[in-house]
Amino acid sequence: MGGLNTSLSIxxxxxEANQGALNATSNNIANANTPGYTREVPQFSENEENLSxxxxxxxxxxxxxxxxxxxxxxxxxxxxxxxxxxxxxxxSSSLQQIQSYFxxxxxxxxxxxxxxxxxxxxxxxxxxxxxxAQQGVLSSGQNLANAFNSTASGLTSAQxxxxxQVTQTVAQIxxxxxxxxTLNGQVAQLAATGQDGGTTxxxxxxxxxxxxxxxxxxxxxxxxxxxxxxxxxxxxxIGSQSFTLQTTTGSNGFKQVLDSxxxxxxxxxxxxxxxxxxxxxxxxxxxxxxxxxxxxxxFATSFNAAQAQGxxxxxxxxxxxxxxxxxxxxxxxxxGVALTSASQIAISSDGSAGSNGNIANLxxxxxxxLPSGDTPAGAYANLVFQVGSAESxxxxxxxxxxxxxxxxxxxxxxISAVNVDEESTNLIRYQTAYEAAARIVDTIQQLNTVTxxxxxxxxx
Amino acid sequence: xxxxxxxxxxxxxxxxxxEVSLNTALQQVSTGKRxxxxxxxxxxSAAMVQNTIETGDVDQYTQNVSTVLSTIQSADSALSSVxxxxxxxxxxxxxxxxxxxxxSNLQAIATQVQGLLSNVxxxxxxxxxxxxxxxxxxxxTPYTADxxxxxxxxxxxxxxxxxxxxxDQKSVQVNVPGSQIFSSSSxxxxxxxxxxxxxxxxxxxxxxxxxxTAVSSAxxxxxxxxxxxxxxxSQVNSQETFLQQDTVTLASQxxxxxxxxxxxAAVNLTQAETDNSAALAAAAKVLPNTLLNYLSQPS
Numbered sequence: 001m002g003g004l005n006t007s008l009s010i011x012x013x014x015x016e017a018n019q020g021a022l023n024a025t026s027n028n029i030a031n032a033n034t035p036g037y038t039r040e041v042p043q044f045s046e047n048e049e050n051l052s053x054x055x056x057x058x059x060x061x062x063x064x065x066x067x068x069x070x071x072x073x074x075x076x077x078x079x080x081x082x083x084x085x086x087x088x089x090x091x092s093s094s095l096q097q098i099q100s101y102f103x104x105x106x107x108x109x110x111x112x113x114x115x116x117x118x119x120x121x122x123x124x125x126x127x128x129x130x131x132x133a134q135q136g137v138l139s140s141g142q143n144l145a146n147a148f149n150s151t152a153s154g155l156t157s158a159q160x161x162x163x164x165q166v167t168q169t170v171a172q173i174x175x176x177x178x179x180x181x182t183l184n185g186q187v188a189q190l191a192a193t194g195q196d197g198g199t200t201x202x203x204x205x206x207x208x209x210x211x212x213x214x215x216x217x218x219x220x221x222x223x224x225x226x227x228x229x230x231x232x233x234x235x236x237x238i239g240s241q242s243f244t245l246q247t248t249t250g251s252n253g254f255k256q257v258l259d260s261x262x263x264x265x266x267x268x269x270x271x272x273x274x275x276x277x278x279x280x281x282x283x284x285x286x287x288x289x290x291x292x293x294x295x296x297x298x299f300a301t302s303f304n305a306a307q308a309q310g311x312x313x314x315x316x317x318x319x320x321x322x323x324x325x326x327x328x329x330x331x332x333x334x335x336g337v338a339l340t341s342a343s344q345i346a347i348s349s350d351g352s353a354g355s356n357g358n359i360a361n362l363x364x365x366x367x368x369x370l371p372s373g374d375t376p377a378g379a380y381a382n383l384v385f386q387v388g389s390a391e392s393x394x395x396x397x398x399x400x401x402x403x404x405x406x407x408x409x410x411x412x413x414x415i416s417a418v419n420v421d422e423e424s425t426n427l428i429r430y431q432t433a434y435e436a437a438a439r440i441v442d443t444i445q446q447l448n449t450v451t452x453x454x455x456x457x458x459x460x
Numbered sequence: 461x462x463x464x465x466x467x468x469x470x471x472x473x474x475x476x477x478x479e480v481s482l483n484t485a486l487q488q489v490s491t492g493k494r495x496x497x498x499x500x501x502x503x504x505s506a507a508m509v510q511n512t513i514e515t516g517d518v519d520q521y522t523q524n525v526s527t528v529l530s531t532i533q534s535a536d537s538a539l540s541s542v543x544x545x546x547x548x549x550x551x552x553x554x555x556x557x558x559x560x561x562x563x564s565n566l567q568a569i570a571t572q573v574q575g576l577l578s579n580v581x582x583x584x585x586x587x588x589x590x591x592x593x594x595x596x597x598x599x600x601t602p603y604t605a606d607x608x609x610x611x612x613x614x615x616x617x618x619x620x621x622x623x624x625x626x627x628d629q630k631s632v633q634v635n636v637p638g639s640q641i642f643s644s645s646s647x648x649x650x651x652x653x654x655x656x657x658x659x660x661x662x663x664x665x666x667x668x669x670x671x672x673t674a675v676s677s678a679x680x681x682x683x684x685x686x687x688x689x690x691x692x693x694s695q696v697n698s699q700e701t702f703l704q705q706d707t708v709t710l711a712s713q714x715x716x717x718x719x720x721x722x723x724x725a726a727v728n729l730t731q732a733e734t735d736n737s738a739a740l741a742a743a744a745k746v747l748p749n750t751l752l753n754y755l756s757q758p759s
Contacts, residue, residue, distance in 0.1 A: 388498025413464030
């Protein structure tokens with residue numbers, strides 16, 4: 001039969017267990033807004049019962065552990081979606097910058113300058129000997145060349161910016177993988193001793209989450225913690241070891257990403273800021289640039305050919321209106337006006353100063369099909385469509401993934417996030433239990449006093 | 461089932477979304493445009509490239525039409541003045557062919573016809589804005605006095621013809637060279653006048669009669685040449701009507717491509733405002749709501 005001391009020890013255990021639960025509750029409330037924190041739930045279990053003769057008494061309570069409530073599968077999904085979204089966001093922000101060069105509202109885009117050039121030629125047709133009209137054609141031709149130059153430089157500078165982002169992101173990835181490896185080792189140690197990863201795991205998961213915004217990763221669980229690789233299998237973290245990515249300048253002048261063995265993995269990187277920046281830099285912008293260069297070079301060639309069919313104001317055969325750089329890959333960036341004076345425009349078809357016969361040829365060069373199969377305006381319109389639809393695709397994608405991500409996060413929140421109302425209720429619950437346990441100790445103490453006083457003279 | 465206790469991200473996302481819609485609606489109402497950046501509507505932006513160029517061209521063609529009209533009208537009025545000089549010459553010639561004229565009378569008539577010849581030459585040298593109407597594509601004075609020439613004048617222009625663009629792939633002839641109107645080999649108007657002067661001076665009534673008939677046929681020849689201008693003028697006039705219609709078509713195309721229907725835009729704006737207020741009101745109600753508000757304060 002258990003004595004009063006049994007009850008006292010049960011009361012004491014109850015005090016300790018509820019104190020632990022109160023600690024967990026206060027910690028939950030304290031971290032209600034900490035990113036990556038998962039709520040901890042106290043795990044109580046009843047102690048083995050005491051057998052005294054034929055009588056069985058309960059053994060009290062033990063607080064086994066504080067268990068973090070998390071769903072690993074959900075975390076993985078969130079990481080994947082984060083990679084996709086951050087890739088789309090990176091592309092969208094770069095494309096937004098690019099598309100401002102193609103917006104007709106700016107007034108000095110290629111479309112507006114092409115319009116002005118075409119109008120100036122039509123005006124010259126009516127007044128071929130008017131020097132102001134001649135000057136109008138020359139300067140609008142100059143403006144058109146400038147519009148090509150500035151559009152090309154806008155594209156190139158967005159490309160350079162994406163290149164800078166590659167270097168920065170790789171540095172961030174390296175710093176994160178190092179921290180993750182350290183935490184990964186600690187979590188593995190805790191797991192080996194059967195303990196819950198708790199805060200360490202929260203911290204690691206939060207860093208992995210940040211990593212997935214930088215590049216697409218795939219994660220596998222192993223006995224020594226998580227194994228994190230890029231999408232194509234290049235290891236970033238294995239257990240407590242991290243692998244550093246490097247960058248080096250490639251033959252195209254842009255930074256290439258190398259794995260820890262020095263192999264070039266640039267083209268296989270997908271997802272995240274890094275994947276987005278590489279896609280924009282190596283695929284999207286080069287595509288636009290090549291279309292623009294083809295247009296600039298074919299247009300200049302066709303206009304020069306029309307110019308060669310006529311004669312300038314002094315009766316000399318028309319010389320090239322536009323100059324093109326030797327390298328056709330720089331056509332848009334390097335196109336310029338070759339003529340130094342408006343009198344060199346080949347207006348005349350017969351060599352006489354008053355003839356306007358060749359203007360029809362010059363104007364026709366603006367509307368004739370280029371070797372690409374499109375008119376200059378048509379080719380440019382295609383480019384505008386490509387740029388616009390690339391931006392709209394990227395931002396629509398980002399919005400769609402964002403909604404998906406929000407849903408996943410809500411789901412994760414419903415499992416792992418701290419609910420202050422719930423914690424307040426628990427606080428009252430554990431407080432009551434603690435008060436009751438304290439009453440047990442108090443009662444046993446009184447009973448002990450009564451027992452000790454038995455037979456003393458003062459009690460009678 | 462446990463709910464996600466943290467509704468702040470969702471509330472923020474709702475607020476942000478309603479603010480984006482509000483901004484878009486506001487921008488559409490204030491600019492009247494649905495598309496300002498290519499990504500707003502890639503197809504419409506691409507179509508606008510062509511539309512902008514065509515609109516610019518049509519504006520310029522419309523200006524060209526009025527330039528061409530004024531050139532053609534100047535030429536026509538010069539030719540009309542030439543015709544009246546020639547008509548006068550015919551009546552003078554008819555008068556001269558009458559055998560009752562004294563030699564001095566014939567001399568006086570010859571001087572008058574000579575005056576008419578120089579009048580015709582000065583019409584043939586008409587210039588508008590620095591360029592000669594009847595000098596071909598040359599920029600030199602078409603007719604200058606030349607004693608060695610049988611007509612007393614020599615043609616310095618060429619036989620070039622200019623056409624002005626008044627539409628895409630559409631141009632109209634704006635000049636007939638002097639070598640064709642005034643001094644062509646088959647119908648030389650200037651020569652017919654100078655022959656009449658010579659005949660009058662010689663006093664031979666038969667010659668005078670022949671020369672007068674030549675001047676009469678020159679009148680009908682000038683009439684034929686005026687028809688070229690008349691033809692251009694009617695082309696220009698019909699093109700002007702077409703350009704006016706085209707301007708309207710292009711403007712309405714532009715409006716349907718990138719413009720916004722004002723009524724729809726206004727309704728969208730009101731809707732966006734309502735949505736935004738609702739999102740804000742909901743946030744204000746939900747955010748401060750916790751159990752702690754209802755628990756009694758510890759004494």
